[in-house]
Amino acid sequence: MNTIIAPDQVTGLAMVAWTWAAAFAPRLIAAAIILVAGLLLSRWITRGLDKMLIGTRRVDPTLRPVALAVVRYGIFILMVVLLLNQLGIETTTLLTVLGAAGLAIGLALQGTLSNIAAGIMLLWLRPFTIGDYIEVNNQAGFVEETGLFSCILRTFDGARLFAPNSTVWNFALRNHTRAPRRMLAVSVTLAGDGKGQAATAIETALRADSRVLNSPEPEVFVETLTNTNVVLTCRFWAKHPAYGALQRTIVDFLYDKLLAAGTPKEDIQLIARVVPQPTDFSRLMDL
Numbered sequence: 001m002n003t004i005i006a007p008d009q010v011t012g013l014a015m016v017a018w019t020w021a022a023a024f025a026p027r028l029i030a031a032a033i034i035l036v037a038g039l040l041l042s043r044w045i046t047r048g049l050d051k052m053l054i055g056t057r058r059v060d061p062t063l064r065p066v067a068l069a070v071v072r073y074g075i076f077i078l079m080v081v082l083l084l085n086q087l088g089i090e091t092t093t094l095l096t097v098l099g100a101a102g103l104a105i106g107l108a109l110q111g112t113l114s115n116i117a118a119g120i121m122l123l124w125l126r127p128f129t130i131g132d133y134i135e136v137n138n139q140a141g142f143v144e145e146t147g148l149f150s151c152i153l154r155t156f157d158g159a160r161l162f163a164p165n166s167t168v169w170n171f172a173l174r175n176h177t178r179a180p181r182r183m184l185a186v187s188v189t190l191a192g193d194g195k196g197q198a199a200t201a202i203e204t205a206l207r208a209d210s211r212v213l214n215s216p217e218p219e220v221f222v223e224t225l226t227n228t229n230v231v232l233t234c235r236f237w238a239k240h241p242a243y244g245a246l247q248r249t250i251v252d253f254l255y256d257k258l259l260a261a262g263t264p265k266e267d268i269q270l271i272a273r274v275v276p277q278p279t280d281f282s283r284l285m286d287l
Contacts, residue, residue, distance in 0.1 A: 031086045038079030046072050065147045066123060112149065118169035119148045132177040136168050140176075181213060182243045186250055187223065188232040189270035194263060195222055195230045201261030202234050202254060209253075211242040229269060247273065 046068050053064045123146065128134050132143050134153070141153030141161050151168050153161040176182075190198055199220040206218040218236035225231075234254075238246050251271045258268055 031083050034079060034083050034086060038075060038082075042072055042075040042079075045075065065145050066119070069148055115149045115165040118165035119146070119150075121169055122146060122151075122165060127173055128175050128178070132175055135174040135176065136163070137171040139163065177240065179240060181237050181239055183235060183237050184243070184246055184250060185233060185235045185274045186254060187270070187272050187274045188234065188254065188258075188268075189229055190232065190263070191229050191267040191269055193230065194267060195225075195232060197261065198258060198263055199232055199234075201257055201263070202232065205254070205257040206234065206236050211238055211246055213237040213239065233274070 049071055050064070050068055053067065122128075128143050130143055130145070134140065134143060139153070139161060141155040143151060144154050144160070145152040146165075148165075150165055151163045153163055155161055188198065188202065199222075203218055203220045206212045206220075207214065212218060213236070216237055218234065220232055220234040223231040223233040250273065254271055255268060259265060
């Protein structure tokens with residue numbers, strides 16, 4: 001059965017639609033203006049704040065991304081509240097509903113909330129700053145950004161590593177940049193019984209190198225002694241900027257110094273960097 005709409009009904013519906021549009025259009029236009037103004041204001045304020053934080057030295061660079069995110073989200077929330085009020089929606093009831101929904105969402109996204117909590121703790125305790133080279137959970141890199149949800153690291157080969165804050169917070173973290181000095185240990189294996197001459201040559205070379213610290217003093221001692229060879233261990237400290245260069249060149253450096261001191265080439269069996277075990281109490285020096 002076909003329904004026939006009378007002309008007067010069409011006219012009545014058109015009048016209702018026109019009346020509703022005339023009453024609601026100003027609010028809709030005002031809401032659109034609030035939306036556009038809020039987006040532009042958020043962009044301008046965050047850009048200006050970013051430039052100000054970059055130019056000042058009173059604010060830690062680690063806090064910059066978080067401060068920008070807080071300002072951006074704060075302006076967005078204020079814009080939404082004003083927009084809803086302009087449209088005639090009661091925000092009190094809406095906030096109650098959103099609070100209940102937020103509780104349910106929070107229970108479903110416990111991992112995300114744990115990242116936020118971990119990010120706050122990282123910013124509060126500051127175990128590292130922007131530019132530090134850190135190692136955590138078998139991952140390492142230079143810290144480029146610390147946010148509310150994650151840390152962004154740049155690995156030694158240039159890749160970007162996205163590390164959730166909870167992962168960084170829940171595992172032991174090693175900061176390679178924060179320490180002003182680092183210890184190096186090298187094992188030298190020699191044939192025969194030339195330990196005295198070799199030890200003197202190594203210690204003299206280390207003391208003469210400007211990259212090696214004189215306090216604590218470099219030390220060379222016999223690690224292993226057999227009928228056929230002797231293993232010497234030399235340990236010394238270097239300032240942080242020179243630590244990497246020493247790691248890369250120490251083997252060739254000691255090899256050349258041993259040859260210059262008269263050690264036969266065939267007697268130098270092995271020169272290798274070593275890492276003392278944490279349980280080896282003899283690794284401790286006068287710190």
